[in-house]
Structures are given as structure tokens and as C-alpha cells.
Amino acid sequence: MAAADQARLREVVDAVVTRAGYDLEELTVVAAGRRRLLRVVIDSDHGVDLDDAAAVSRDISGEFDDLDDDADPMGAAAYTLEVTSPGIGRPLTLPRHFRRARGRLLAVTGPDGAALIGRVLRAGDTEVVLLVGKSGLESRTLAYSEIARARVEVEFGPPSAAVLALLGPETADKFDQDEPVDLGDEDVPDEEDDLPDDEEDLPDDDEEDDEVRTRR
CATH class of the missing domain: 2.30.30.100 (SH3 type barrels.)
Incomplete structure (x- = not known):
């Protein structure tokens, strides 16, 4: 994609994302077979869930649909739009x-x-x-x-009670502090019968905050 088209694309998407109350953290266009993948990463102070991503995806699609073909920064070629939240490993830069x-x-x-x-x-x-x-x-x-x-x-448990006290109740509520439950032998699933037969039955870890839409 030409630099001018990339700049125009960011301008259009950033305006839509900002209007919806989010920050545009990243925008990339990459080849994905015969199509292109337009990946839009958004964030906000209250986070981004699946409904948020879906709403912003619809807003971006609607904005592109309203543009004349000559003004559409994605052009006439087919592409897939993906709206998602930042991953936990993303660099903190701002x-x-x-x-x-x-x-x-x-x-x-x-x-x-x-x-x-x-x-x-x-x-x-x-x-x-x-x-x-x-x-x-x-x-x-x-x-x-x-x-x-x-x-x-990545953490596998909450911080100490003393640290949580320093962080305050609003931040401490983000951590799951439920006591572990003793299921007993009868409640433990059988490794062969009760677990998914293959990986296709397992949910996608990123499914909860991604919205993917195919355009054109």
C-alpha cells in the first residue's frame, strides 16, 4: 500500500475509532492469501470486549461503504477487517x-x-x-x-494482601481472589471421557475480544 493510501486509511479509521470513544493503538494491512487483512487494534480506559469490537467494526465498515470508490483507501480489492484489543505482551510506549x-x-x-x-x-x-x-x-x-x-x-495468581491494600479496592477488584475449591474425586473430569477429543473443540483464547468481518 502506498504511503499516501496508508496515511488516508489511518485518518479515516482513527476518526471512526475516536468518535466511538476509543484510542487507535495499531493499524496494519498485510497480505492473507488472495485477500488482505486490515487489522485494527483499539483500547480504552474501560477496556475492550467482544461487543465493543463488533460495534467499532460495524462503524468502520459503514464508513468505508459511504465513501466513493476513488476515496476508499482500501481500494476495490477484497480484504478482511479485524478489530481487536491489544495483547498482554504489547510494548507500553505511551x-x-x-x-x-x-x-x-x-x-x-x-x-x-x-x-x-x-x-x-x-x-x-x-x-x-x-x-x-x-x-x-x-x-x-x-x-x-x-x-x-x-x-x-503474565501472572498466575493475585499479589499479596499487603500489595492489594496499597493498590486500593478499585484496582484490587481486577484480581480474582476466589478461594480454590476442593472438587473431590467424583467431580474431577475423566481425562479420556470428559475432556474435548481434539483441539478444534477448545475455545479460541482471543475470541472474547476480537471481531473479524469479511468485506467485499
């Missing part, structure tokens, strides 16, 4: 990314290559405050200019 990651554990690399693991306590326009240390209760303030790379780390 203040809003850190703000939306409040309570999350980050892997941060400084300009000198030094690595740091910390949990986002709060984030402003110029700096972020992380909870660091073995206990996770020490605070450290970093200017965004001191961060070369930052990504959210």
Missing part, C-alpha cells in the same frame, strides 16, 4: 498504556539495559510509580524517558 496497566506487573528495561520488575502503583503524564523489591511494597519512581522497554508480565 503514558496511557501505563495508566491502563495500573496494578499489573511490568518487566522494564532502562536505556543502559538494566532490568527491573515492578507493579504499577500509579502513572502520570511524565512518570510512573512502581512497587518493587522482594516484598513488592517499596516504591520507585521512573520518568518515561528512563524506560527503554516495558511489557506486562
Whole structure:
């Protein structure tokens, strides 16, 4: 796609996404067999669920349908439109990314290559405050200019009660703190009879926040 068409495409999509109340985080067009894949990544302070992605997908499709053929940045060739939310491993590069990651554990690399693991306590326009240390209760303030790379780390359980208290109830509610349930022998599914026979029966992990629509 020519640079002018790419710029026009971003302009059109960004206007639709902004009007719907979201931020356009990424826009890519890649070849997918005989078609092209237009992938639009959106986000907001309240997140993005399947209904949100579907609504924005319809808005983008409607906007393209209203354009004259000459003004349509995707042209006449067939393509597939995919609207999705950012993945957990996406780089954090803007203040809003850190703000939306409040309570999350980050892997941060400084300009000198030094690595740091910390949990986002709060984030402003110029700096972020992380909870660091073995206990996770020490605070450290970093200017965004001191961060070369930052990504959210995958966690398999909530932080300690002391850390949750520092984060506050609104952020603490994001973590599932349900006590584990003892199912007993009778409630445990049989490995051969009760589990899906093949991978096709398993739900797609990304299904809950993706909306894919085929255009033209």
C-alpha cells in the first residue's frame, strides 16, 4: 500500500475509532492469501470486549461503504477487517498504556539495559510509580524517558494482601481472589471421557475480544 493510501486509511479509521470513544493503538494491512487483512487494534480506559469490537467494526465498515470508490483507501480489492484489543505482551510506549496497566506487573528495561520488575502503583503524564523489591511494597519512581522497554508480565495468581491494600479496592477488584475449591474425586473430569477429543473443540483464547468481518 502506498504511503499516501496508508496515511488516508489511518485518518479515516482513527476518526471512526475516536468518535466511538476509543484510542487507535495499531493499524496494519498485510497480505492473507488472495485477500488482505486490515487489522485494527483499539483500547480504552474501560477496556475492550467482544461487543465493543463488533460495534467499532460495524462503524468502520459503514464508513468505508459511504465513501466513493476513488476515496476508499482500501481500494476495490477484497480484504478482511479485524478489530481487536491489544495483547498482554504489547510494548507500553505511551503514558496511557501505563495508566491502563495500573496494578499489573511490568518487566522494564532502562536505556543502559538494566532490568527491573515492578507493579504499577500509579502513572502520570511524565512518570510512573512502581512497587518493587522482594516484598513488592517499596516504591520507585521512573520518568518515561528512563524506560527503554516495558511489557506486562503474565501472572498466575493475585499479589499479596499487603500489595492489594496499597493498590486500593478499585484496582484490587481486577484480581480474582476466589478461594480454590476442593472438587473431590467424583467431580474431577475423566481425562479420556470428559475432556474435548481434539483441539478444534477448545475455545479460541482471543475470541472474547476480537471481531473479524469479511468485506467485499
